[in-house]
Amino acid sequence: MKKTLTEIHFSKNDRLFVLGDSIDHGRFGFDVLLYLLKTLPDAGYHVTVMMGNHEQMWSELASDGKTDEEQLSNAIGTIDIYEGAPPNGWQYSIENWKKLSVTDRQFLLTEMNNNFGQPEQLIEKIGNKWVVLSHSAKMSLSYEKEKTKDLFWEHLPGDSFERRNSVAKAVGVPNTDVQVFVGHVSGFLFGKHRNYICLDNTIVNGTLEQFEAVPVKIYCLEQEKFLG
Known part of the structure; x- marks a missing residue:
């Protein structure tokens, strides 16, 4: 580290x-x-x-x-x-x-x-974009309706924009200005999506082209280098 x-x-x-x-x-x-x-x-x-x-x-x-x-x-x-x-x-x-x-x-x-x-979920403004940070997320719920177990235990389901739309509505910006980052579980279980970035191990073999809201550079611990 x-x-x-x-x-x-x-x-x-x-x-x-x-x-x-x-x-x-x-x-x-x-x-x-x-x-x-x-x-x-x-x-x-x-x-x-x-x-x-x-x-x-x-x-x-x-x-x-x-x-x-x-x-x-x-x-x-x-x-x-x-x-x-x-x-x-x-x-x-x-x-x-x-x-x-x-x-x-x-x-x-x-x-x-x-x-x-800290709260279980953070919504931070970085530059002119908004990022949502949590350990995990139950993407089928809006962020206001999530409970602790949804953030600590739930695996991510398929492609859903409800989370990003919910945050965008709350902060009053287009949903393309919001990027969700989560950990907890490998994205290999559900694929890659534009509306959230899984920071477990998806990035190791993934590409960064789908991440449209926030310019991202990912440093891979295993490869000891930046990706993207």
């Missing part, structure tokens, strides 16, 4: 948006969160971290208990039930979690239980 931020020349003039699922995908997920939530902001960088379903699951798992000792014991006990093969990448996260200080664990739990201080 640090190498990528250097490669894209991330500076204090930029804004970094993280669309969830920062944990459970490797051995340092909570170190990543601490870096995003504390280290970078304390150094004057602008970072917005959003909740994903993995953070939601972990906050529920690791909050069970009145003290840090009880919470840690209960989390370990729950994961041990799976006998070495826990789901959702928890085998990585529990080892990372145990190595954190009590202060860091409580800080992260407080942040996760508070959705990192």
Whole structure:
């Protein structure tokens, strides 16, 4: 992650948006969160971290208990039930979690239980365009009607302009001035569409020609280069 931020020349003039699922995908997920939530902001960088379903699951798992000792014991006990093969990448996260200080664990739990201080969905104006940022989205609903589970858990359905139309109507602009970005699930499951960009792994083998609202440059972590 640090190498990528250097490669894209991330500076204090930029804004970094993280669309969830920062944990459970490797051995340092909570170190990543601490870096995003504390280290970078304390150094004057602008970072917005959003909740994903993995953070939601972990906050529920690791909050069970009145003290840090009880919470840690209960989390370990729950994961041990799976006998070495826990789901959702928890085998990585529990080892990372145990190595954190009590202060860091409580800080992260407080942040996760508070959705990192962010709404589940952000609508931001960038230049003269509008972007909608969320971990996921139930595209068949307008953005006002979505509930938390629709943003953390729902897989994206087929091509639908309802989301973009809904946001465009709310902010009073043409729908071509709105671009939706989501994470959570691979676009391979539903194809590529102009009305939203899936930032899971669709971009690795996709093209950027269909993204009409916001000029986009995608940096691919696996290929370590910009696409488009």
